[in-house]
Amino acid sequence: MYIIDRRRDASGKSLGNRQRFIRRARALVRHAVREASKDRKITDTGKGGEIVVPVDGVHEPSLRRSSKGGSREYLLPGNKTYIEGDSIERPPSGGGKGGASGDGGGEDEFRFALSDEEFIDLFLEDLELPDLAKRQVMGEGKDQPRRAGYRSSGPPSSLSIQQTMRKSLARRIALKRPKVDEIAELEAQLKALEDEGGHDDQILQIREALKKQAKRSIAIPFIDPVDVRYRRFEMEPKPVAQAVMFCLMDVSGSMDEHLKDLAKRFYSLLYLFLSRRYRYVEVVFIRHTHEAKEVDEDTFFHSRETGGTVVSTALEEMIKVVHDRFPPGVWNIYAAQASDGDNLPIDNEKTVSLLKTSILPLCQYYAYIEVGREPEERRRSVEPPTTLWRAYDMILSPKLPMAMRKVRDRRDIYPVFRELFERKSNAASTGA
Amino acid sequence: MTTTVTAGRDDPLLFKDGDWDFDTLSRIYDGVAEIGDELKLDIYRPRIEVITTEQMLDAYASTGMPLFYRHWSFGKQFVRNETLYRKGWQGLAYEIVINSNPCVVYLLEENTATMQTLVLAHAAFGHNHFFKNNYVFKQWTDADGILDYLAFAKNFIADCEEKYGQAEVERVLDAAHALQNQGIHRYPGKRQMDLRSEQKRERERREHGERLFNDLWRTVPEGQGKKAKKRTTERDRRRALLGLPEENILYFLEKTSPRLRPWQREVIRIVRLIAQYFYPQRQTKMMNEGCATYTHYEIMQRLYDRGRITEGSYLEFLHSHTNVVAQPDFDDRRYYGLNPYALGFTMMKDIERMCVDPTAEDRAWFPDIAGNADPVETLKDIWANYRDESFVSQFLSPAVIRKMGLFLVTDDAGEKDLSVDAIHDERGYMRVRRALARHYDVSRHDPDIQIVDVDLEGDRRLVLRHSVVDGVMLEEEDAERVLQHLANLWGYEVHLTEENDKGDISTKHTAEPVHPFV
Numbered sequence: 001m002y003i004i005d006r007r008r009d010a011s012g013k014s015l016g017n018r019q020r021f022i023r024r025a026r027a028l029v030r031h032a033v034r035e036a037s038k039d040r041k042i043t044d045t046g047k048g049g050e051i052v053v054p055v056d057g058v059h060e061p062s063l064r065r066s067s068k069g070g071s072r073e074y075l076l077p078g079n080k081t082y083i084e085g086d087s088i089e090r091p092p093s094g095g096g097k098g099g100a101s102g103d104g105g106g107e108d109e110f111r112f113a114l115s116d117e118e119f120i121d122l123f124l125e126d127l128e129l130p131d132l133a134k135r136q137v138m139g140e141g142k143d144q145p146r147r148a149g150y151r152s153s154g155p156p157s158s159l160s161i162q163q164t165m166r167k168s169l170a171r172r173i174a175l176k177r178p179k180v181d182e183i184a185e186l187e188a189q190l191k192a193l194e195d196e197g198g199h200d201d202q203i204l205q206i207r208e209a210l211k212k213q214a215k216r217s218i219a220i221p222f223i224d225p226v227d228v229r230y231r232r233f234e235m236e237p238k239p240v241a242q243a244v245m246f247c248l249m250d251v252s253g254s255m256d257e258h259l260k261d262l263a264k265r266f267y268s269l270l271y272l273f274l275s276r277r278y279r280y281v282e283v284v285f286i287r288h289t290h291e292a293k294e295v296d297e298d299t300f301f302h303s304r305e306t307g308g309t310v311v312s313t314a315l316e317e318m319i320k321v322v323h324d325r326f327p328p329g330v331w332n333i334y335a336a337q338a339s340d341g342d343n344l345p346i347d348n349e350k351t352v353s354l355l356k357t358s359i360l361p362l363c364q365y366y367a368y369i370e371v372g373r374e375p376e377e378r379r380r381s382v383e384p385p386t387t388l389w390r391a392y393d394m395i396l397s398p399k400l401p402m403a404m405r406k407v408r409d410r411r412d413i414y415p416v417f418r419e420l421f422e423r424k425s426n427a428a429s430t431g432a
Numbered sequence: 433m434t435t436t437v438t439a440g441r442d443d444p445l446l447f448k449d450g451d452w453d454f455d456t457l458s459r460i461y462d463g464v465a466e467i468g469d470e471l472k473l474d475i476y477r478p479r480i481e482v483i484t485t486e487q488m489l490d491a492y493a494s495t496g497m498p499l500f501y502r503h504w505s506f507g508k509q510f511v512r513n514e515t516l517y518r519k520g521w522q523g524l525a526y527e528i529v530i531n532s533n534p535c536v537v538y539l540l541e542e543n544t545a546t547m548q549t550l551v552l553a554h555a556a557f558g559h560n561h562f563f564k565n566n567y568v569f570k571q572w573t574d575a576d577g578i579l580d581y582l583a584f585a586k587n588f589i590a591d592c593e594e595k596y597g598q599a600e601v602e603r604v605l606d607a608a609h610a611l612q613n614q615g616i617h618r619y620p621g622k623r624q625m626d627l628r629s630e631q632k633r634e635r636e637r638r639e640h641g642e643r644l645f646n647d648l649w650r651t652v653p654e655g656q657g658k659k660a661k662k663r664t665t666e667r668d669r670r671r672a673l674l675g676l677p678e679e680n681i682l683y684f685l686e687k688t689s690p691r692l693r694p695w696q697r698e699v700i701r702i703v704r705l706i707a708q709y710f711y712p713q714r715q716t717k718m719m720n721e722g723c724a725t726y727t728h729y730e731i732m733q734r735l736y737d738r739g740r741i742t743e744g745s746y747l748e749f750l751h752s753h754t755n756v757v758a759q760p761d762f763d764d765r766r767y768y769g770l771n772p773y774a775l776g777f778t779m780m781k782d783i784e785r786m787c788v789d790p791t792a793e794d795r796a797w798f799p800d801i802a803g804n805a806d807p808v809e810t811l812k813d814i815w816a817n818y819r820d821e822s823f824v825s826q827f828l829s830p831a832v833i834r835k836m837g838l839f840l841v842t843d844d845a846g847e848k849d850l851s852v853d854a855i856h857d858e859r860g861y862m863r864v865r866r867a868l869a870r871h872y873d874v875s876r877h878d879p880d881i882q883i884v885d886v887d888l889e890g891d892r893r894l895v896l897r898h899s900v901v902d903g904v905m906l907e908e909e910d911a912e913r914v915l916q917h918l919a920n921l922w923g924y925e926v927h928l929t930e931e932n933d934k935g936d937i938s939t940k941h942t943a944e945p946v947h948p949f950v
Contacts (some may be wrong), residue, residue, distance in 0.1 A: 001465070002534075003457055004481045007541055013490040014510040020602070021507025050515070060505055061610050061913035063906060065879050069906030071844040076867050077770060078761025078854055079837035087849040088841065112511035113518070201603075 015123040020060070022118060028053040049119060055110040114180050145233035154230030165228035171227060177220040177240040178213040186210050200342060205301060242280040243332040243364075245270060246321075250313045251287045251305050259371040263338030264301055265413045266369050270336050278332065284321055288314035290344075294321060309342045311388060312350040319358050335359065336367045341386025356395055368392055368404035444739045450544035451869045460549050461556070463740055467556045467731045471808055475560040476535040476575060480552070483538050488524050489514055491538060493709070496528040498536060499582050501589035501702070503605050529555035531563040531713070533575040546745035550752060553731035558724025565816045566719075568712040573618075578709060583704045594694050603698050604949065607917035608682060608703035613878055615682030615704035616711045636669075670888070677882040680704070681896075681918070684883050690892065691923035696949055700921070715819045715874050722776015723815050725757060726784075729777070730808075759836065770871075775836070779823075780811055782832050793830060827871035830861045840867045845903070879906055881928070892924040911941055919943035 022029055032051040082088075100261060148164050172175075188204045193199045227246065247267050249255070274281045285300035286292055289307030292314040343351065360366060370389055385393065392404055407413060446463045447456050461480070468475070483491070493510035494500035526543055530536040535554045539548055563569050574581075592601045610613070671677070678684045682704040686697045713720070719733035732753075736746045759774035760766040783801065787810050790802035801810050818826065832838075833856045840854040840863060854860035854867070870876055874877040885895040898906055911928065919926040928941040 001458075001461055001477060002479050003454055004463070004479065005454065006481045006487060006538075009487070011576055014493045014507065016502045017493060017507035018510055019502065020502060020504035021511060024504040024507075024602075056575065058508055059913075060508075060606075061910040061917075062613055063611070063881055063911060063914050064613070065877070065880055065904045066907045070900075070902045071842065071846075072904070073867050073870065073904065074841045074843065075770070075838060075871050076762035076841060077759055077836045078763065078767075079839040080761075082839055082852045082855060084852060084855055084857070084860060086852040088852065089849055090843070110508075110512070112515045118925075121665070185914065241474045368724070413784045 007055055019426055020135055022114075025053055025058050028057045029114075033114070050111060050113045052109045052111045056112055059191060082377075144236060146236040148232045148234040150229040151232040152226075152229060158231045160229045160231045164223065164227050167227035168223045168228060170221070171224060172220065175220045176216075177222075178216055183217070184208065185215050186213065186219045230366070234305070242282070242330070243274050243278040244282040244284060244326045244336060246318050246333070246335040247283065247285045247300065248318065248335060248337040248339075249285075249287050249300065250289070250309055250311070250314075250342065251300075251303075252289045252309045252342065253304075253306055254309075254340050254342055255371075256374070259338075259340055260301055262371040262407050262409075263369065263414065266335060266338065266407065269413065270334070270367070274334060280329075282326070284318075286314050286317050286321070292317035308344055310347045311337075311339070311343045312347050312354055315351060315359055319354070319362075322362055332364045333362050334365050334367075335363050335367065338369045338371055339388055340372060341370045341388045343388045343391065345387055350386075352391050355392075355402075363401060366402040368402070370406045371403065372408055374405060407408070438844050445742065446549065446588050446735070446740050447745075448742070449595060450546065450745075452545040452548055454482075456545060457548060460545065461552055462730055463735060464552050464557065467734050468553075470729075471727070471730065472812075473561040473727070474564055475557060475559050476533040476564050478537050478556040479534040480537050480539060480556065481803040482541050484541055485517075488528070488538065488540055489517060491528050492524075494532060496538075497582055498530065498579065499586055501582075501605075502593075503588045503609070504602065505609060526739050527555045529553040529559045529707075530578075531559075531569060531573060531575055532578045535560045535563065535575075536579075543747070544745075545751065546741065546748045549735070549745075550728055550732060553728035554724045557871060558727030558733065559720060560813055561727065561812075562716070562723045564745075565812070566712070566716060566819075567817055568715050568728075568819050572712050572761050573709050581705070581861055585706070588698060588702065592699065596695070601699065603920075603947075604699045605703065608700045610914045610917045611681050611685075611921075612703055612707040614881055615680060615700075615707045617680050617683070617708060618711075631768050659943060667885075668675045671885060674886060674888075676886070677884045679880070679882045681881070682707075685918075685921050688886075689922055690888075692921065692949055694835055712819075715821070718770075718772035718820045718872060719815065719818065720776075721772045722780050725753075725773050725777040725812075726811065727779040728755060729753060729920065760905075761837070773791065778832055779827060779829075780814075780838065782806065782829055782835075783811060783814070784825060785831075786829065791831075797829060798827070820872035821869050821874075824872055825865060828865045828868060830856070833861055840864050876901065892922075894918075894922050894924065894926045896926065896928040898928060898930040900930050900938065903932070905930055907937060908939075912943070915941050915943040916946070919945040920948050923948045 028049065032053050150160055186206055186209060190203060190210065193203050245267075249260070249263055251260075271281065271283060283297070284294060285297055287305070288295050288309075288311065289301055289305045290310045290313065291307070294317060295303075314337070322328065322333065355366070368388075370386065389404070389406075392402075396402060396404065400410065443518035446460050452460070457480070489510065491498070493506045494512050495506075500506065503647075513522070517524060524540060526540055526547055528538040533933050535556065537552070537560075539551055542553060569575070574658070589601060602918060674688060675684075682700050683690070686700045689697075692700070732741070732749050735741045736743075736749075739748075757771070757774045757777045759771045759778075760768075771910065784807035786798055786802050787804050787807040790798075794802040804810060814823065815825065837856060840860070841850050841851055841855065842853045844852045856864065880899045880901065881892060882897055882899070884897045887893055913927055915926055923945055925945075929937050930939040930941075931937045
């Protein structure tokens, strides 16, 4: 008989099977995830949760006898009143009473929980970042060792001789281990005295001392196991690539809370998405009226400014920040601009040229979201395009890493997001 | 080990409270083993593994086996169990035991010391003894080899996935899984002749024919009937060559399917052999559980009698035992079929009673065992030589039928009402017993489907027949899907007819391969 403690063994033996199952039911699961995330808050997007898929999609068929028809026998326990020849009214749903309900095929839905990872993965699965060819790939994205002090055990290869010797020296001094010189000196003395002859007392003394020293040298080793130090390494994830995300927003009076909320949702989604793709994501918030300023998130969304609307100021600010802190050779730059479409007409030309000559060459992707309200009067079915829309529309071409969309409602965000980053839209720009 | 035994002599109690550690566990094992030896249980050497709930969930997903090849259906099983468990809708088993040598017993770490004792008695002795001695297991499973075989299967399938892609392997596995209930040899069957003995027999026949040669026979004119007969013999010959009719569809595919590649045949073989390995468990579920429950009851009882467990833990044991052997009545909300633990335990306890203290009725019904005063040996003989179906048809006593109030209800789709056909009275005992035996006859649960013909020279169409029993047809939708899998494996058209014993064909299914394996 053996007893084995398996509790320390890695659990998660079923992980492979679980992944296979999710892959198998991928289409169903993805649909279920999309349904489930419709009703969620943006902040919950990154969390796992329970989903329901129709059981039919993951059914395993087998050749078995039907549960209906034919003649069957049931053998039941607990007879109280029946005698032979009695008849019993057939229970309504057929076989409800029968003992042969072992198939367990009664469910229509298959319900299970997804982990955070799986949920987001599916959530983002069919989106693909434009131009995923990283400008700067820093290493293979694997963990790399980093020096992290010393430790007292380890493989011989990481023995730190310097530290070990330092410890050893300190200990030898503290415990007064006889030095080699001292012993040599005593020996020399002894030899001199012996050569001289006589001085028996002194010789005896020195011999005694030498003996003591020798004993001490053995008792206090030159290097003791407690001295030994090894270099310690910590594994540190090396970012595959880093990205910075610029959030540009018009905060002039015409942008009310509703519009900002729409914009915010878009930014959150973009952030979530980028943080999946890149180990390290910086976010820079730039708000603008007729002048632009880099601010923190809270101010960005909640404080209100008055003034006109000059979009080019924000672009200029962004270029400045990029030059100061985010060299394009090292960072993947994404920008998302939200606006209600207002701009000072004379600024349009400047905006467009800035975008074309400076911003777009810097960016991996530039998304423009025009937020708005549902048109109140139905009769104005076609809204005239806004100033900014018209301006951007002129430079829009499939070659440029840029997209623009209109968003009217919270529900539009996700589809818009999908559309923006759908593979086909950047098919032309993959060559970059 | 000797030290713990001596420690056991000093203090008869195996443990004091619910906590246990590994020393306690091995002490408990020794205590249980002492009684196991008294009962002369013959077991494989157990390998006891303590696992966490999470690992238990893992084990659930791979049908309890410590290792298994990968497939999405196990993942499905896993997420289902996990969700049910996390929500508290389903508890976990206290143990899992595997028919292998050494016999692997998983114990859940959360069990109290009493539960560990109970579980060791139940699994490491009860089930283990049954696995080692029952004839169905002996005949069909190889306890020594199963773990190695599973390791081989796992590696083989992983290799295939690497070589041919997960999707390809999954397709074969899906198809094979759909047919796994039709991948079982139910009877030992005749030995296949090898080529040499075949040739030898052929030579002997020829010599025999030469000895009896008489040229006159050639001159006898051939009649009309003889030609017809010849044609049928042609068909018979073909069927005989292919070993038809064959009910083991996977076996037939593995050996005969014209288009499968060798690795695909091997995958089918793996599924088939594993299905075969589990087949005895289905046939002996009730007896197996009854045997384990009887054993743990006996062991716990004796431990208590000798003061080796406290009164408190004896009560804890009784509480748990009562839950296990509870049989709700048919009109109870909790009723979910016959509880194999309950029926098995009740019947075995009843056999014990008949051996020791028989009534006149017992003597009339069971003259062989009534009053033989050796219940344990009697039961051990039964555990070795019966399966559920034969066990019931041989040993279900009127006393048990009365005690459980068993009655037989017939449900004929043609009738308006169900009718009570037999109850626990003199007229009914035999019929109840026969009906219960049929209920446990696995081959009546699985539809009887056989490959009856295949035209290898013509269009290679595979013909199957479902022999309908009691007018119960196949589940239509599933049948279509399985047939599709079968057609893909076979590579050509597949026909399935459902006919009753009079030969009336009621349903025909056909499937063409849409995406054959090549």
